[in-house]
Amino acid sequence: MSKVVEISPTTRHEGHSKLVMQVNDDGIVERGDWLSITPVRGIEKLAIGKTMEQVPKIASRVCGICPIAHTLAGVEAMEASIGCEIPEDAKLLRYILQCANRTHSHALHNILSLPDMHIPGTDVKINPFTKEEPVRSAALRIQRLREIAQTIGEIVGGEAIHPSNPRVGGCYKNITPRAKAKIYDLAKEGRLLAQEHMEFMISVFRDFQTRGTTEVGGVEVEIPDDLGYHRQGYMATAPMYGSSSLDANPTWFPERFTEVRPWDWYMGEVEISEADPNYPIGGTTPVGNKAWPQMEACTGVPLYDGQPIEVGPRARLVQFKNYDEKGAMGLQIARQMEFPDTMYGILDAVDALNTSGPVVADKIPQGDGSLGWAANEAPRGTDVHLARVKDGRVQYYSLLVPTTWNFPTCSRALTGAPWRLAEVIMRAYDPCVSCATHMLVIDEDKRLVAQKLIQ
C-alpha cells in the first residue's frame, strides 16, 4: 500500500518549493511531484505596454543569482523582435558577463550541495562552515572564485547583481584598458582555482556514487546506483552563451515547444499518510494534512517535442560534448566540468575585445510587432525569452526559464529513490524556483501557444 509523504519547504536551493511523494512500504518513491509554491509575480503580464528598455531590467529582478540570464535573454529578445544587430565588442562584453556569472552561480551551488556529501573516504558529512580541513580551504576557494566572478561581472556588466551595462542595441559602455588588464589578472587566478576546485568537487560527488548508504536525520538510507535516473530528453542551445531568432541557424525551435497546465500533469488531492519528525530540520509535513499539487503548483509545465526535458549543465555537455553520465551525481559532475571553460571563455573574449570599439548599434529600430526570441544558457539551463516590440513598447513577453523545464523532469527522476534522498536529487538540478514561477503561456482553450507564436 502506498503512502504519501511531503517535504515542505525544501531547502538549500533558491525560492520556495515542496516535494509530494507517493512511496511504497520500503519508502521508495513510486511517483513524485516537485512543485513551486512561490507566489506568481506576473512579470510577463506587467511588461505589456512598458518600454523595451525597461522590461529586461524588470526581468532581471526575477532572480538575483542568475540576473545575467534574464537581462541578456530579455535584451536579446527585444533585439530579435526589432531586428537589431549589436556591435562585436558589445557581444564580447556580454559573453564575459555570461561566463563570470556561471562561475559564481556554480560555486554558490557547491555550498548548497556540499552538506549532503561526505569528506571523501570518511563518514563525516561536509559542513561548509567548519574551520576544519579539507573543507575550510574548499570553502575559501569557493568564496574567492565567486569574488573573482562577481568582480569581473561588475566590470563588464556594470553590476554583479542586476547588470546595468547591457541595453537594447548593445551596452552602455565599453571598458578601459586598465579594466581589461584587471579582468585578465582575475581570470588567470580564477582559471587555476577553477581547475583545482572542479577536481575537489568531482572527488566529493564520486565518493557519494560509490557509497552504499548515507545518513539522513538519524536513518541510514541506502543509495541506489540509479539515483535520479530519468528517461526524458535534453535541451540545450549552446555550450556557453545561447541563440536567438536573429541567428542564421538558430538552435532553439519555438514550434517544438508546448505547455500544459499543472492540472494536466500533477497529482490530484492527496492526504499525507507518512511523516518523519526527525527529517532535518523540523520534520516532514505531519500525517493528516492535505496536499493538492494540481492546484498548488505555480508553474506551467513546458514540453519540448511533447515531453518534459532536462536543461542545464548536463544537457549542454550531452548536446555538445557527448557526455553520457546519468543520475543526480552525473548532473552534479557535469556542472563542475563547466568551471574551467568559464575562465577560458573570459580569457579568450577579453583577448578579442577592442576597448575603443563601439558598443552600441548605430541604429536601433523601434519594432513592428514581430515575434523575436532569445535563448540564454543560464547556469541552470536554457532560458528563453520571447517578445513582440512595436514602436519601442512591449506588446507580448514570455519567459521559459530553466527550472520550469526541469520541474517535471526532476519529478520523474524521483521515481525509484528513497524519499529521504529526494532533496539530493532535486538539488542536483540547482533549482531556482523564483525563476521558474511565472504566468502560464497557455490560453483558455488550452490551445498551444507556440502555434499562436508562429502564426
Next chain:
Amino acid sequence: MDVLGNYKSVISARSTDKDITKKSQDGGIITTLFAYALEEGIIDGAIVAGPGDEPWKPEPVVATTKAELLAAAGTRYTISPNLNLIKEATRSYGLDRVGIVGTPCQMQAVRKAQLYPIGMRDVDDKIALALGIFCMENLSYQALEAIVEDHCNQKMESVKKMDIGKGKFTVYTERGAVSQMPLKLLSKYVQPGCNVCLDYVANLADISSGSVGSPDGWSTVFVRSMKGNAVWDGAIAADLFETKPMDQVKPGLDLVTKLATEKITKNQKNVDARKTFGLKADGTAKGLRNPYETP
C-alpha cells in the same frame, strides 16, 4: 561651534610644479596631490571636473594621467556632478583605488556612500583619497553665464579665469581684460540647495584646500585624516610644496574662521526657517523637510 572641522594641521602652501601653478586656481594643491598619488600608486585614477562641451561647463572625468589632471585644473563656478562617476570608476574603468575631488557637499556624499552604501556595492573600500575644496556657494550654468555675459559683459569663450574673493566676482579674459561684479548681487543666482549647507572648508575630506586665508597664488590646506596626513607628508618629503606656517601668512586663519562662521550661521537660520515655512488650515506651522533631522 567647530566651523573648521577636525584637522591635524593647517598650512599655507603652493605647488613647486610650474606646469601646475600656471593652470591651477590657487596653489595647485589638488592637482599636485593627485599627480603625486597617481605616481605613487596611492590612487589609480581620480574623478575631477574635466572640460565639458561648452566653455566653463565642467564634465566629470576619470583622470589617469597628469595631462588629464592638468586639463581639469582650476575652478569652474558651476555644478560638476563628480559623484556621478564614483560607482562607474570601480566598474568599466576598473579602478581599485579611486581619488575624488569635490566641494564639501560632495565630500559628504562620498562619506555617506562609504558608511551607508545604498546601491553602491564595492565603492566604500575603493575610495583611496578624497580631496575637498572650500565652497561658499555654487551656481547653475545659466547663472554663471548671466554673471559673466551680462554683469561682467564678457564672452564665456574669452574667459581665462574666474575668481571669487575680496567681495567681488572677477573675470579675467585671455586678452587681458578684467571685469568684476560685486558679490552682493550674487545671492539671487545661488543654487537654492546651497542655502542649507553647513560646511565651508570640506570638513569630511582627507585633505581640503581653498584660497581664503592665504596670499594670491597660495592655498590654505587642512590635513585632516590619517590617510591625508600620510599623503601630505609624502608630498612634502618629495619637495612638491613650498609651505608657510599658517600664523605667518595674511589674512590667515582668522578670516577662514570668520567666513566659515558666517556661512554656517546664515545657513543654519535657513534650515531653522524651513520648520515653520508654511501654515496648516488650523493655523499651526507646517514645515519643509530638514535633511539633518530624522523625520
